[in-house]
Amino acid sequence: MTTTGCRAHALAPPAPRELSRSRALTAALLAVVAGLAWLLGSAQPAAAHAELVATTPSSGTTLDRAPEQVVLQFSEPVRLVPDGIRLVGADGTPRAMVATARGEQVTAEVPADATGTLVVSWRVVSGDSHPVSGALVVTVGASTGPVLQQPVELAGSDRLLQGVGVAATALQHLAGMTLAGLVLFGAVVARRHPSGTAPRRLLVALAAAASLGVLAGAAVTGLRISGGGLAAVTSPADWLPLVPAPTLATVGATLAGGWLVVALHGDQPSRRRRRAALAAGAVTVVAPVLSGHTVTVEPRWLGVAADAVHLAVGATWLGGLVGLVLLVRRSLPGAGGVRDGVALARVTARFSALAGWSVLALGVSGVTLAALVLPGWSALLGTGYGRSLVVKLSLVAVVLGVASWNRQLLVPRVRRAPDAPAAWSAFRRLMLVEVALLVAVLLATGALTSLDPGGGRDSATPATTAAAPTPAAPPTAPTPAAEDHAGGHDGHGPAGRTLAVRRTLADGGELTGSISPVLVGTNTLRFEVRDADGRLLRPEQPPTVRVRLDSRDLGPLSTTATAEDGGRWRADLDLPLGGEWTVEVAVRTSTFSEPVASFAVIAV
Ligand code: HEM
Known part of the structure; x- marks a missing residue:
């Protein structure tokens, strides 16, 4: 219940100090955006995966x-x-x-x-x-000619493994950040509120989910390194010893920190216990830093620091939101009214200010990470990693819109009328939307952390994820054209063929051409690229052609196409074994775009 004095305070317009704080935040945001644009523009190519x-x-x-x-x-x-x-x-x-x-x-x-x-x-x-x-x-010595093999079916299990890895990482981040954020919320934002501490059951569930996520992620890493698909999980002797030491360190820190938070939980914890729980939460939340992309960037200290700050402030925002949602729910015992609305409004105002600065720090640290990890501007649209980052940033933009709506309209409303249940219910609903959007952000982040920032193909990454798929193109092998070679390309063996290739590019253009003789050995791919209006396109640099034989874990073998007359391109591809080869043609159509046409050919 509130006193008249408190209500008078709650009804008052924002104090000059608050206004100037909000202006300072806006000015800082603008300065950061300008600084970040400069940072990205001047970023040096970063070390991605080894090449x-x-x-x-x-x-x-x-x-x-x-x-x-x-x-x-x-x-x-x-x-x-x-x-x-x-x-x-x-x-x-x-x-x-x-x-x-x-x-x-x-x-x-x-x-x-x-x-x-x-x-x-x-x-x-x-x-x-x-x-x-x-x-x-x-x-x-003398070439032994083509190595003949029966075509082998492509294993789809790599794609599944990749999906499990993304889900495991997202679960680890979601649970670890919420756990640590809840501890911070209880210890700092709602420390004087009688219901500010999160229930023990929730902390146990979050520690268990973070443990499951990090353990599943480590298993996926071991399986990817072993080259066995998801089915190999039942033979841990094959992949367990391959889990790298930094990944094991992340597992250890996540488990230790998470379960320590649970052990230190109490209804009226002492200051020392609270601090210890905060430290344990911090260990859980920054544990991924030990084995992420940032350990390979230069300068390493900046990558690791930006990553740690990013995770910590992300946890402050996400965990704080969850803490506040729970607090509001507990303060609305029924349709009747609000329990201690003024205290709740104070906690809300404190969280709102903290969340504003957290978002700022998230942006600064996030763009610093992007500048360090991305090899350049063009990777933003030209690689699977870059596109996942664009998806993540689009989601962040939506969540920021919802958060600022909440901050500008609903926070002042609950502060003006702290005893009105309807205002708190609306506020809680919008916070739940924010939480749901942050979960989507974390899913996009899971994809981000498992892809190669340099755009190369992880050995367990399917071509369609890592190498700019052509969504409009059917996933079939090219259809045979009318022209057929007589005899094998070395004069014996199976007859060669010429296969027509037609693929729509991600930016609306089209690649057309042919490949022959589609036999084991040297094959010639001839093609041209037209833009969405059908005009012959002159790529900014000669296209790159990569071939892989996934069923044998072979490749990619890369070659650069050479220009022929009439704006056409030619690439000689070595297909040393029989089987279903994936061919990817990367065409740089502009500084920011490098769509990839992908198709399969069965060499016999
Ligand atoms: C301006 C907004 C943001 C930008 C530019 C940004 C950018 C990035 C980048 C570039 C990475 C590095 C990924 C890698 O290791 O390759 C990253 C990681 C991450 N981001 Fe963000 N991010 C933003 C906002 C957020 C938000 C709102 C959250 C969630 C609350 C979030 C959570 C994470 C997490 C959990 C990681 C993984 C860190 C790790 O595993 O070490 N980010 N972010």
């Missing part, structure tokens, strides 16, 4: 005799996984190579009897615990 920068011998080389070793040079230190470096010879059977990793360099020993057309396929783990893979082709 292969050179090999000795280089791919495509023909040698008189087998080299003693193959050296792979990466852009950042990498770690090996068992059987990660394999040699596929003329019989198509992969053999594990003895390999050592020293910093950015991996050296693999080539068996002395290796001869003919050889594929060295590699899979290593980047500093941020993400697996990356690729392959190179070397011929020793």
Whole structure:
């Protein structure tokens, strides 16, 4: 219940101090937006996942005799996984190579009897615990010609594993941030309110959910590194030892912090206990920093600091919202009235101010992270990572709209009439909308943290996610065109064909062309690109063509197309094994856009 004096205070227009505080916040927001635009503009390319920068011998080389070793040079230190470096010879059977990793360099020993057309396929783990893979082709002595294989079905389990990983990360963030935010809300924002402490049952549920999320995420990391799909989860001996130490550290910190918060919970906790719970909550919430993308960026201290601040202020906002929703619910015992409305209005005002500064800090830290992690502006629309970030920012814009509606209209309303249940109910409903939108933001973040910021393909990332799919294009192999080659492309074996390719690009343009002879060995892709109005398009740089054989975990093998007459392009693609190959053509149509046309061909 409220006193007359308090009601007079609640009814008063905003005090000059509050107005100037709100103006300061707006000015700070504008300054931050300008600063962030500058930061993004001047951002240096960041270290994403490790990339292969050179090999000795280089791919495509023909040698008189087998080299003693193959050296792979990466852009950042990498770690090996068992059987990660394999040699596929003329019989198509992969053999594990003895390999050592020293910093950015991996050296693999080539068996002395290796001869003919050889594929060295590699899979290593980047500093941020993400697996990356690729392959190179070397011929020793005379080419043994194509390696014939029966086509193999594509495994869809990678896509499922990716989805489970995104859901697990989102659950870990959601539960960990809410848990830590609730502790902060109870200890700082609602500390004098008799019902400010979150119920123990809720804290237990959140600690359990964060534990489940982080453990499932670690399992997905191990499975991705092992190369086994989701089905391999039942053989933990195969993937458990592969879970990297930083991921284990994140698991340990999340579990320890979360369950310590539960252990320290009490109705009337002492100041020391409260502080300990706050520290434990902070450990849970910043635990992902130990194994995320930010451990590989430069300067590392800035990446780690921005990430920690981002997580902590995100928790302040999300957990605070949940805390306030619960408090409002408990203060509305029935249709009759509001229990201690003035105290509730005070807590609301305190949270509203804190949330404003949290949003500001989220924006600053978030854009700092983007500037450090993204390799450049063009990655924002040209990569799966960039597009996930755009989705996240769009959701953040909507949640900010809802939050500012709440702050400008409903917070003053409940402060003016703290005893009116209808005002509090409307306020609570809008806060629930804010919470739901933040959950969507966290789902988009889950996708963000599992993709390669550089746009490369994670070894467990399906092409359609990582490499700008062409949504309008049907997921079928190209249809055979009328023209058929007589005989195999090396004069024997199965007959070659020319397959027509037609793919709509994400920006409305179209790629048309053909690939032949669709046999194991060298194939030629010829194509042209037209814009949405049907005009021949001149890409800003020669298109890149990547091929992968997912069923054998081979690739991608990359090549740059060369210009031919009449604005057409040609790329010679080496398909060293039979099977269903995914071909991706990345066309830079503008500084900000690099749509990818993707199609499958079955080489026999
Ligand atoms: C202006 C708004 C925002 C921007 C520009 C932004 C940007 C980013 C970026 C670039 C990352 C790095 C992802 C990576 O590791 O590759 C990130 C991570 C993250 N963001 Fe945001 N974000 C924003 C708002 C939010 C909001 C509103 C929330 C939720 C309350 C949130 C929660 C997170 C979480 C949980 C992570 C993961 C951190 C980790 O795993 O280390 N972000 N954000």
